[in-house]
Amino acid sequence: SAVISQKPSRDICQRGTSLTIQCQVDSQVTMMFWYRQQPGQSLTLIATANQGSEATYESGFVIDKFPISRPNLTFSTLTVSNMSPEDSSIYLCSVGAGRYQPQHFGDGTRLSIL
Amino acid sequence: GDSVTQMEGPVTLSEEAFLTINCTYTATGYPSLFWYVQYPGEGLQLLLKATKADDKGSNKGFEATYRKETTSFHLEKGSVQVSDSAVYFCALTPLHITQGGSEKLVFGKGTKLTVNP
Numbered sequence: 001s002a003v004i005s006q007k008p009s010r011d012i013c014q015r016g017t018s019l020t021i022q023c024q025v026d027s028q029v030t031m032m033f034w035y036r037q038q039p040g041q042s043l044t045l046i047a048t049a050n051q052g053s054e055a056t057y058e059s060g061f062v063i064d065k066f067p068i069s070r071p072n073l074t075f076s077t078l079t080v081s082n083m084s085p086e087d088s089s090i091y092l093c094s095v096g097a098g099r100y101q102p103q104h105f106g107d108g109t110r111l112s113i114l
Numbered sequence: 115g116d117s118v119t120q121m122e123g124p125v126t127l128s129e130e131a132f133l134t135i136n137c138t139y140t141a142t143g144y145p146s147l148f149w150y151v152q153y154p155g156e157g158l159q160l161l162l163k164a165t166k167a168d169d170k171g172s173n174k175g176f177e178a179t180y181r182k183e184t185t186s187f188h189l190e191k192g193s194v195q196v197s198d199s200a201v202y203f204c205a206l207t208p209l210h211i212t213q214g215g216s217e218k219l220v221f222g223k224g225t226k227l228t229v230n231p
Contacts, residue, residue, distance in 0.1 A: 001160075031217055042203065042221045043158070092157055096217045102148050103219055107157035 002027050002095050006106035013083055013113050020079045021109045023093035028073035031096040033103060034066070038089045046091075049076050083113045116141045116208040120222035127194055127229050135189040135225045137178075137204035145206040147171075147180055147187040148219070152201045161189075161202070194229045201226045 003026040013019050023032065031050055035043040046066055047055040055068040070076045080087055090110050094103040121136040139145065149161040149171070162171030167182035176191045187204060204222040 006157075033217075033219070035219075042223045043219070044221075045218055048218070094158075094219075102146075102160045102163050103217070104160065105150075105158040 001104045002029060002097075004093060004095060004104060004106035006093055006109050008109055009107065010110035011112070013111065015084055015113055017083055018079055018081045019083065019111065020077050021091055021093075023076045023078070023106055025074045025095055029095040029097070030073070032070065032076045033094045033096065034068065034076075034078045035092045035094065035105075036089045037092060037108070043092065046078070080111065083111075085113050088112045116145070116206065116220050118204050118206055118220055118222035120202075120204050120225050123224070124226040124228060127227070129196055129229055129231050130193045131229075133189070133191040133194045133198075133227070135202055135204075135227070137187045137189065137222060139185050139187065139204075139206050141185075141206055141208050143208070144182075145208050147178070148205045148207075149176070149178055149187070149189050150203040150205060150221075152203065152224075154200070158203065194227070196229045196231055199227055199229045 034046040047057045049070040090108040092108040150158040164171040164180035
């Protein structure tokens with residue numbers, strides 16, 4: 001399976017600032033996904049990122065708050081903008097190997113906002 | 115819409131006990147089903163999968179069988195170890211026959227397992 005590296009692994013940020021999370025994969029993949037895991041909760045899909053096209057956002061998530069880039073088949077970034085304490089979560093990227101195949105996840109970015 | 119329901123946790127067992135974590139789902143068509151595990155401070159790891167009815171996924175002593183008639187995918191292990199302490203997530207990727215399917219993962223709320231020596 002693909003090896004997925006996320007940076008940073010954790011960060012503590014000030015209210016009102018923005019943070020960009022990077023996701024690097026060791027092989028070319030068509031689909032990359034960004035999830036949020038709020039404290040003690042399950043995972044919620046933020047958006048799906050395909051190379052060369054705009055990301056597709058799930059209900060409740062907007063591009064202005066979570067802009068995503070997907071410049072090539074091995075890399076994506078998620079920015080958490082104008083952060084507030086409610087954005088304190090683990091953010092995970094994953095890659096898909098096609099329909100019926102499981103997604104594989106990075107170790108996540110643990111984000112705390114003061 | 116598509117959804118996954120897991121048994122409420124936390125679950126606390128003694129080492130070598132039998133484990134069952136219940137998972138039921140609601141989906142149109144024929145979803146693929148997965149169990150993921152999250153060890154403390156880590157990301158998610160795929161534990162096992164099943165893509166069609168009556169498939170049995172297995173890995174590291176864990177098993178789950180895709181039961182379409184009961185829309186269930188219960189996770190079992192005959193003898194748990196302390197190292198199995200983690201949060202377990204049941205998940206599905208919906209497949210809507212009329213819409214051609216989706217790769218979106220829908221997760222249950224997770225079940226925290228603690229195994230004591």
